[in-house]
Amino acid sequence: MYQYTEFDRQFVRARAAQHRDQLERNLAGTLSDDEFRPLRLQNGWYIQRYAPMLRIAVPYGEIASRQLRVLATIAREYDQPSDALFAEARAKQDALGPVPLKDGSFAHSRLTVGYGHFTTRQNVQFNWIPLPKSADVMDLLASVDMHGIQTSGNCIRNITTDELAGVAPDEIVDPRPYCEIIRQWSTLHPEFAFLPRKFKIAVSGAKEDRAATFWHDVGLHLVKNDAGEVGFRVLVGGGMGRTPVIATVIREFLPWNQVMNYIEAIVRVYNRWGRRDNLYKARIKILVKAEGQRYIDEVEAEYKAIVEIDGAPHTIPQAEFDRVAACFVDPQLPAATTTATALPADTDTAPAYQRWLQQNVAAHKNPGLRAVTLSFKRVGQAPGDATGEQLDIAADLVERFSAGEARVTHDQNLLLPWVRVEDLPALWEAARKAGLATANIGLLTDMIACPGGDFCALANARSLPIAEAITARYQDLDELHDIGEIDLHISGCINSCGHHHSGHIGILGVDKDGKEWYQVTLGGSDGSELSGDSQAGKVVGPSFSAAEVPDVIEAVLETYRRERQSAGDKYETFIQTLRRVGIEPFKAAANAARFAKEVA
Amino acid sequence: MQFSLQLISAADHEAQAAAGTANVLVLANDADPREASLEGITRIDLVFPKFTDGRAYSQAFLLRRRRGFTGEIRATGDVLIDQLVQMQRTGFSSAVLRADQNIEFAQRQFDRYGRYYQGDAVTVDPLFKQAA
Secondary structure (H helix, E strand, O other): OOOOOHHHHHHHHHHHHHHHHHHHHHHHOOHHHHHHHHHHHHHEEEOOOOEEEEOOOOHHEEHHHHHHHHHHHHHOOOOOOOOOHHHHHHHHHOOOOOOOOOOOOEEOOOOEEEEEEEEOOOOOEEOOOOOOHHHHHHHHHOOOOOOOOOOOOOOOOOOOOOOOOOOOOOOOOOOOHHHHHHOOOHHOOOOOOOOOOOEEEEOOEEOOOOOOOHHOOOEEEEOOOOOEEEEEEEOOEOOOOOOEOEEEEEEEEEEEEHHHHHHHHHHHHHHHHHOOOOOOOOOHHHHHHOOOHHHHHHHHHHHHHHOOOOOOOOOOHHHHHHHHHHHOOOOOOOOOOOOOOOOOOOOOHHHHHHHHHHHHHHHHOOEEEEEEOOOOOOOOOOOOEHHHHHHHHHHHHHHHOOEEEEOOOOOOEEEEEEEEEHHHHHHHHHHHHHOOOOOOOOOOOOEEEEEEHOOOOOOOOOHHHHHHHHHHHHHOHHHHHOOOOEEEEEOOOOOOOHHHHHHOOEEEEEEEOEEEEEEEEEEEEOOOOOOOOOOOOOOOOEEEEOHHHHHHHHHHHHHHHOOEEOOOOOEEEHHHHHHHOOOOHHHHHHHHHHHHHHOO | OOOOOEEOOOHHHHHHHHOOOOOEEEEOOOOOOOOOOOOOEEEEEEOOOOOOOOOHHHHHHHHHOOOOOOOOEEEOOOOOOOHHHHHHHOOOOOEEEEOOOOOHHHHHHHHOOOOOOOOOOOOOHHHHHHOO
């Protein structure tokens, strides 16, 4: 992991002090709410439906066990609303009603307190910290080199990358040093703090794109040219929201040390030309779409001027790259005690262990190691939620089995990147005890969901009871494995924080006459090998009621099981079948699952 | 960080305008500063219609770094103390604070950070190129 210098530490402490200054002026009435808002947002502080929400930056997803322990403390000691506020929130959410399930039971809004939430941009959120305590929380975070800098606001946000960065067998170049250098460059950039809209950068250094780079404002692919030199393929103008756009490649090869000079050109042209008259047209994707080649030409001209006139001040010197890269050497692990993977002695649990190995354990560039994902997708807790106790347990596991380092994944889980093969049985036992070993990574119940209408002030509908209903419906692991690898993504509104556009099955909450409805999309892709080239899913007919959604999902999955063909010794995946037979049979099945009164 | 930005009261700004603005260029925030004629210009006024509209930061940067303008660059409009540091870093040399702003709170915004990671219009080199 990147090791903070004294400068880095002092900088984060100063940022915490700056937030305290702003908070105190706001509470004293000398900084108005409207003027405090953009400032607190750039430290991760939102005001949501019932309470503030804090988004903590986890730069490119890398997190240390000591940091997880501080998050556990925040969950326990600060993520605690007053009884009155919590009672009010619960009553209001209960009034929205439950989602009825086939077996006669219901999925409810399930508000709880004292937990963190892993996000698709590899950050961590808390939902109940009272704003007056926010400055204390920022001080506490700074004590372990953490902060909320630029996790919200119209600025350059947290940089995300492949959760397998530095360990993936298919890696071309380790993206982490570049992510860190770009993070430092973007931190409190004076020119780019009030852009037309938020700005998200994702970096991938492997053959497979596991960072959804084509869905970002800027996507960077680390590549090597014929001479073996490292550089970036640069994409610009991807994004979700109400106008989903796949990014355009604007540079096939940019020398690695030019990346900040070039991003400066991209962002400066955006700052000048991006629309500020309409919130929904302010993202860079709209500019790139509208201007096309003219935008690209302008970026190239600006880059040329930065190099030739300004003297390219942000060219990365080899020494600086080496300084940062030295932080990302593989950890020294203790020597192996055994050489073979021991199976659990209990034969009853052996199949479950095998399933976990197959689903939650990924290959590693070092044949003696594995990358293991702890699953935060289970019945009774929202996708990506971790209680204070679970965060502490996760910290223990990370310390014991992964050299003290973990990754927050784009899919809202926690990945341990440095697990020795011979430790797998012990890790499995420990994770299972903690309820973090569900063998569902990549499967239907490993869904992405935003906090939705239970928390978010923007949401049109709730995401979490829908996630809960589908999770509860698909608890049979045999059935789940038979359905196989599939991306189910749920967003509570068109802002698309739950990435419904890129789901093989997407669910989008919409508001009609003050009621919650859900649009279903099919065939979206995040650009991974499983999903194929990035694309937005296609909408299936009019929206469905909450009660219909689980049946619609079931009907779509049954259609897959009916239509699928064998591919070698396995079935083709859901997305392969959908691409082969087309959307129509799935659409027909979904529409047939509407309740009779709706069709009449 | 040294607080070198000159703060100008709204009254003085008005008075200066009344006295004549022959050498002053007022640039709208959608104007391209690379094309503006700077012949005989000693002061350029840039405008923040809202403090959240950050176009003038790029304009100031381009005037200082790209055009090499050495005269005064003045921030006008919705100018608040929490943005003064950014203004100075992107090349502004003076600012007309909005009337309700408390100057007492400004100094500590400059004192807080000694240095920054990235280069800017004033300190051109990023941290990694500066001597420790």
